[in-house]
Structures are given as structure tokens and as C-alpha cells.
Amino acid sequence: MANKGETTRKTSRHILKLNAKEKREFLNSFDRIFSDVDGVVWARDEYIPRAAEGFKALADAGKKFSFVTNNGVRTMRDYAQRFKELGIEFNASEFVYPAKSVVQYLDSIHFKGLIYVMATDNFKNSLREAGYEFIFGPLKIIKETYSELANHIFSDEPVRAVILDVDFNMSSLNLIRAHLFLRHPDCILILGASDKFLPFAKGVDIIGPCSFAQIIADSSKKRLITLGKPGKELAEMLLKNFGIKERKRVLMIGDMLEQDVGFGSQCGFQTLLVLSGGCNLEKMLAETDPVHIPDYYADSMGDFIEFLKDLKKAEV
Structure with missing residues (x-):
């Protein structure tokens, strides 16, 4: 019997360890998938084995999927080419992606004025093309003088x-x-x-943009409007853009606990973590925040191939 004050830890289930009935219930519990890209479809410049086949298998099972990434370093042409090589439909x-969401937000508030930006050239091009x-x-x-x-x-x-x-060229000067610009009300x-943090190489994370943004938010006392995962503003935008009515019939797939699982939980989606990117099994099992603990997990998207084969065998 648990002691007073103790809470039951949320338990993640590996999709291949579900029994046939549980697999069928899980598959039937969602219609749409939102998935991260880096760490799910590919890692840096290498495609993750059988990940593309996993997505195709889910598409054949009648599931719709779209991709939600925090990575704006690649161009849309690069993304389209990579998905084409993998045979994954790219819409x-x-x-x-962040630049697209930021432009949509600026449009929604009818923003007028000059912007100071710390981002890649791709991000800047998105702002320029939108007329900002x-x-x-x-x-x-x-x-080094004052x-x-x-x-x-x-x-x-x-x-x-x-x-x-x-922004790889960000400096303390920026x-x-x-x-100082944020002093204006x-x-x-x-x-x-x-x-x-951004997964950079195996076992190596580098400081991500949120860390720098938090410094500015704290010093300026400004509200941080966040349009990347797991931002509240992005969640609201996603739900509206895709007309999500039944949140629990959406599955969020990603390789990061806070950015992907946390984002999915915040949206009210079911969540699945793949261990093919920025989070390993040990890190997942050590997580204590229930918002960041996935409902399900898999070694990679390739597990869905065996998952669906198991279901077909069980139906024979």
C-alpha cells in the first residue's frame, strides 16, 4: 500500500509489448498523427532505418499524418527532396515549422513595425517573403570598450x-x-x-535558442510568445489550423520528452516517444514529470511495421 503523499508514476508502454487486443485498441484510438522529423525520420544527415516504411504502413492503415518541427535550418526544398527520396508524401x-508559425502569428495580430531578428537566413527569408x-x-x-x-x-x-x-552567429552584443529594443512598451x-538543448551528436547536446530567449525575457520582463514546440501559442495555432475536435484521437510522435511529449500532452493528444533520436530508454525511465512521460514508446518508427504485421496475424 502506497504511503500517504505518494503518487503513482505514469507508465509508458512499448507498442510491441502490447497484446493483440491492446494493439487493436491503440490503433483504433487515433486518426491523425503529428510527428517530429529530426530523430524520428532522420538523425542529422542519416535516414533512420525503416522509419519511412513505418509511416507508410500507418498511412496504409488509414492514418493521416503531418510533421511539426522546431528545425528551421533546412530549407523547404531540402525537406521536400528528403521526403521524396524516402517516398513519404510531403504536403x-x-x-x-517555426518561421511559418511566426509569420502566421504576426499576420493574426496585424503586426506593423520593424523587427529585430536573431535567426538563420532561411528564417529571415520567410519574414522577407511575407513582407515584413x-x-x-x-x-x-x-x-572591448564601453x-x-x-x-x-x-x-x-x-x-x-x-x-x-x-542562430549560429548570435553574440552577447545581439x-x-x-x-534595449524591448525597453519600448x-x-x-x-x-x-x-x-x-539541441541534440548535436551522439551523447552531445548544445545550448538551444530557448536558453537565450529566457535570458532576454527575464531581463526585459516581457512575455515570451513561443511558436515552437512545446509553446502554448503554437498549440493553440495547431488545434485551430487543423480543426482538431477530438484531441485524444490525435497521436503526437517525437524523440524529445519536453518538446514533443510535453507538447502533445499540453495539446491533449496521446503521445509516443521513439528512442531513435534525442532521448534514450534510461532518460525516459528517469523522467518524473507526468507531462513529459509518454503514453507509449518504440525503438523507432520501424516498430510499426512489426506492430501491424502482428495485428494481421492475430486476425487470421
């Missing part, structure tokens, strides 16, 4: 939004400049990719 209109004016930088090393610093951080430019995403703070 650009249903592909969700922005500035960035400076991308330079300055002389007078030289002042020459680069103070500006009369009418910035009314500061936007952060993945963060300081962003903080009408200047808003927007975060695209909201990862605290």
Missing part, C-alpha cells in the same frame, strides 16, 4: 518585435541590443524554435 501546406521589414546583427567583433559597445547597441530604429530562433518578444 508543404501542412508542414509546420527587419534588421539584425551586427555580425562582427568589436573593440564606448565601442555603446556605438553598436543604442539605436533610434522603431523596432516593435524581437524574434529569436536558431542579446544586449535585443534587450509596445515591443513584443517572440521565440521560434524553443529547445533548451
Whole structure:
């Protein structure tokens, strides 16, 4: 008997360890899938074995799927080409990524004004194509004196939004400049990719844009509008864009506990973690926050091939 104050830990189930009845119930419990890309379909530049076949098997089973990524470093042409090589249908209109969500948010609030942006060229191009004016930088090393610093951080430019995403060239100079722009009462703070850490290599994570954004949010006392997983604003946008009525009939698939599982939980979706990317079994089992503990897990998307074969055998 549990002691007073103890809580029962949420238990994740491996999809291949479900019995035939449980597998059928699980398969019948969702109609639509939202899936991450990196760590699920591919890892860095290598395709994850049988992941594409897993998605195809689910499509053959009548499941609709769309992709939601925090990675805006790749171009849409690159994504389309990669999915084509894998034989996975790519629907650009249903592909969700930070720059696209940020532009939709700016449009929804009828934003007018100049933007200070810390992001990749791809992200900047999305803003430019949407008709938004922005500035960035400076991308330079300055002389280490306060007078030289002042020459680069103070500006009369009418910035009314500061936007952060993945930016390999971000510097303390940029963060300081962003903080000063946010002194204006009408200047808003927007975060695209909201990862605290980014899986970079096996066993190696690097600091993600959320860590930098939090510094600016704390120092400026501005509300952080988050349009990457697991942001609340992105969740609201996704539910509206896809007309989700029955949240529990959606399955969120990803390789990260906070960004993917946490996002799915926040949306009210079922969640499945794959161990082919940024989270291993030990890390999953060590998680204590129920919001970040998946309902189900699999070694990779390839497990769905065996999962569906098992169901067919059970029906014979």
C-alpha cells in the first residue's frame, strides 16, 4: 500500500509489448498523427532505418499524418527532396515549422513595425517573403570598450518585435541590443524554435535558442510568445489550423520528452516517444514529470511495421 503523499508514476508502454487486443485498441484510438522529423525520420544527415516504411504502413492503415518541427535550418526544398527520396508524401501546406508559425502569428495580430531578428537566413527569408521589414546583427567583433559597445547597441530604429530562433552567429552584443529594443512598451518578444538543448551528436547536446530567449525575457520582463514546440501559442495555432475536435484521437510522435511529449500532452493528444533520436530508454525511465512521460514508446518508427504485421496475424 502506497504511503500517504505518494503518487503513482505514469507508465509508458512499448507498442510491441502490447497484446493483440491492446494493439487493436491503440490503433483504433487515433486518426491523425503529428510527428517530429529530426530523430524520428532522420538523425542529422542519416535516414533512420525503416522509419519511412513505418509511416507508410500507418498511412496504409488509414492514418493521416503531418510533421511539426522546431528545425528551421533546412530549407523547404531540402525537406521536400528528403521526403521524396524516402517516398513519404510531403504536403508543404501542412508542414509546420517555426518561421511559418511566426509569420502566421504576426499576420493574426496585424503586426506593423520593424523587427529585430536573431535567426538563420532561411528564417529571415520567410519574414522577407511575407513582407515584413527587419534588421539584425551586427555580425562582427568589436573593440572591448564601453564606448565601442555603446556605438553598436543604442539605436533610434522603431523596432516593435524581437524574434529569436536558431542562430549560429548570435553574440552577447545581439542579446544586449535585443534587450534595449524591448525597453519600448509596445515591443513584443517572440521565440521560434524553443529547445533548451539541441541534440548535436551522439551523447552531445548544445545550448538551444530557448536558453537565450529566457535570458532576454527575464531581463526585459516581457512575455515570451513561443511558436515552437512545446509553446502554448503554437498549440493553440495547431488545434485551430487543423480543426482538431477530438484531441485524444490525435497521436503526437517525437524523440524529445519536453518538446514533443510535453507538447502533445499540453495539446491533449496521446503521445509516443521513439528512442531513435534525442532521448534514450534510461532518460525516459528517469523522467518524473507526468507531462513529459509518454503514453507509449518504440525503438523507432520501424516498430510499426512489426506492430501491424502482428495485428494481421492475430486476425487470421
